[in-house]
Amino acid sequence: xxxxxxxxxxxxxxxxxxxxxxxxxxxxxxxxxxxxxxxxxxxxxxxxxxxxxxxxxxxxxxxxxxxxxxxxxxxxxxxxxxxxxxxxxxxxxxxxxxxxxxxxxxxxxxxxxxxxxxxxxxxxxxxxxxxxxxxxxxxxxxxxxxxxxxxxxxxxxxxxxxxxxxxxxxxxxxxxxxxxxxxxxxxxxxxxxxxxxxxxxxxxxxxxxxxxxxxxxxxxxxxxxxxxxxxxxxxxxxxxxx
Amino acid sequence: xxxxxxxxxxxxxxxxxxxxxxxxxxxxxxxxxxxxxxxxxxxxxxxxxxxxxxxxxxxxxxxxxxxxxxxxxxxxxxxxxxxxxxxxxxxxxxxxxxxxxxxxxxxxxxxxxxxxxxxxxxxxxxxxxxxxxxxxxxxxxxxxxxxxxxxxxxxxxxxxxxxxxxxxxxxxxxxxxxxxxxxxxxxxxxxxxxxxxxxxxxxxxxxxxxxxxxxxxxxxxxxxxxxxxxxxxxxxxxxxxxxxxxxxxxxxxxxxxxxxxxxxxxxxxxxxxxxxxxxxxxxxxxxxxxxxxxxxxxxxxxxxxxxxxxxxxxxxxxxxxxxxxxxxxxxxxxxxxxxxxxxxxxxxxxxxxxxxx
Numbered sequence: 001x002x003x004x005x006x007x008x009x010x011x012x013x014x015x016x017x018x019x020x021x022x023x024x025x026x027x028x029x030x031x032x033x034x035x036x037x038x039x040x041x042x043x044x045x046x047x048x049x050x051x052x053x054x055x056x057x058x059x060x061x062x063x064x065x066x067x068x069x070x071x072x073x074x075x076x077x078x079x080x081x082x083x084x085x086x087x088x089x090x091x092x093x094x095x096x097x098x099x100x101x102x103x104x105x106x107x108x109x110x111x112x113x114x115x116x117x118x119x120x121x122x123x124x125x126x127x128x129x130x131x132x133x134x135x136x137x138x139x140x141x142x143x144x145x146x147x148x149x150x151x152x153x154x155x156x157x158x159x160x161x162x163x164x165x166x167x168x169x170x171x172x173x174x175x176x177x178x179x180x181x182x183x184x185x186x187x188x189x190x191x192x193x194x195x196x197x198x199x200x201x202x203x204x205x206x207x208x209x210x211x212x213x214x215x216x217x218x219x220x221x222x223x224x225x226x227x228x229x230x231x232x233x234x235x236x237x238x239x240x241x242x
Numbered sequence: 243x244x245x246x247x248x249x250x251x252x253x254x255x256x257x258x259x260x261x262x263x264x265x266x267x268x269x270x271x272x273x274x275x276x277x278x279x280x281x282x283x284x285x286x287x288x289x290x291x292x293x294x295x296x297x298x299x300x301x302x303x304x305x306x307x308x309x310x311x312x313x314x315x316x317x318x319x320x321x322x323x324x325x326x327x328x329x330x331x332x333x334x335x336x337x338x339x340x341x342x343x344x345x346x347x348x349x350x351x352x353x354x355x356x357x358x359x360x361x362x363x364x365x366x367x368x369x370x371x372x373x374x375x376x377x378x379x380x381x382x383x384x385x386x387x388x389x390x391x392x393x394x395x396x397x398x399x400x401x402x403x404x405x406x407x408x409x410x411x412x413x414x415x416x417x418x419x420x421x422x423x424x425x426x427x428x429x430x431x432x433x434x435x436x437x438x439x440x441x442x443x444x445x446x447x448x449x450x451x452x453x454x455x456x457x458x459x460x461x462x463x464x465x466x467x468x469x470x471x472x473x474x475x476x477x478x479x480x481x482x483x484x485x486x487x488x489x490x491x492x493x494x495x496x497x498x499x500x501x502x503x504x505x506x507x508x509x510x511x512x513x514x515x516x517x518x519x520x521x522x523x524x525x526x527x528x529x530x531x532x533x534x535x536x537x538x539x540x541x542x543x544x545x546x547x548x549x550x551x552x553x554x555x556x557x558x559x560x561x562x563x564x565x566x567x568x569x570x571x572x573x574x575x576x577x578x579x580x581x582x583x584x585x586x587x588x589x590x591x592x593x594x595x596x597x598x599x
Contacts, residue, residue, distance in 0.1 A: 125369050125370065127370040127372040127373060127418075128372045128373055128376075128417050128420075128421035128422070134417050136390040136416075136417050138390075142368075143363070143381070144367040145367065145370065177498065222498070
């Protein structure tokens, strides 16, 4: 009689003190990888409030550059893709902490990573969100519901708008005008698997599938054709540093 | 003896475990509120499972609704432009007043039966009730404040921290909770006690002009202003010529489709006697001017609603009877319900006596 009772206490005690936390955890071994985002214009490091010439020859002074990344996935050398639990990050040039993202991934040999530049349509129709998606972060249209996927603002002598400003607030989540873009990056050439350095080259914002001249279109504040053109450009924004 | 000891040890283990599990919300017991769907009405579209109604949440939402600190200069609360005695419209104003002597560009609609509404604003640009307040808060010609500042102002107020804890379990104040609390209050604004409703429930009967008006209404108006909400929430071009100053293209601004040019949401006709002036920019000063628009002044174009291609013929007699019917849509209980009034505004906690004949 004594032994079973003691055993029962032991089991109960263990269950209570561990709080059953062990239950339900996946068995796959996990590891952490760190993504470092670097912002450039060609070979130049991007510096806020500092004039620089872009690929189309227009001199620009960037004051704000931020964008959402979400819906990460990793693919191993055999082509198996693991979709990670959905997370949202706001990468902001003005906040250096935001340019480093740590992800927990399965311990596989990673050959490429994928993510969404922007916010999926589900989060655009689900009311007020928190954290990186809190509308107070200024990446949200309050008059026409939806996230600003990416924002590039500053001034340029080429701009004919007030204060020579250019403001590209790129958003839209509905079918046909969705400005989020899937990004796939081959990481097999990187030395360290756990530390991936990603460069966003703003020259590609201005010149990709099409050319965006500030002299012609200094402002984009709406979803639609122009936003889609810029989104197609920024779908080529990123590359992996070897 | 050993049994007693066993029981004691077991008891201690359970107490330890329970304390560990329940440490976060031991004292959090808000009072749930059940949302009542009036008899014969469709199910609401608002997802209550994401934002369960509680007495504490509703009280908090009411306090925020009537708090001027939501605006930059502290002068404008939601209640400044959404006045209860006008069924929560801006009474007798085509456009509303905003920050620094500015004017809005659209007429502030009455607020009621929002649980049944999927999209908000005259152009339907906002797709969730919780998000709706962010638009007037941040608009330069309305409250002209930033969301961040509003949240910080509420955070710095001890009273609010207490109320948020009572409503949501802890003192965290963020955009989501502000939106949810406001929604909890706004969802209470159910207007379903007009004379029309009483007639439908068999508690009253129409007098002759009202009855005749109802028959005309069903024939000529109900395809868009459908019962029981008196709107089908669609966007339609009713042949309203564009105002050259406001230059408001309506729904087209949201969808980017030229076929949506000058389309605006069909407004509910509930409480219509109180919500003058009418139209998205308040251009119609009276019901008569609305009727005259439909029967005479419309400017139909390619995207004007097919139902109105030939305007809407109405005789003087019909206009008179229709007016009599539309006046039965005034909910005099709703506009005096102390639960919806500003906190402390002569609120004795009891609903008013129905003053309808």
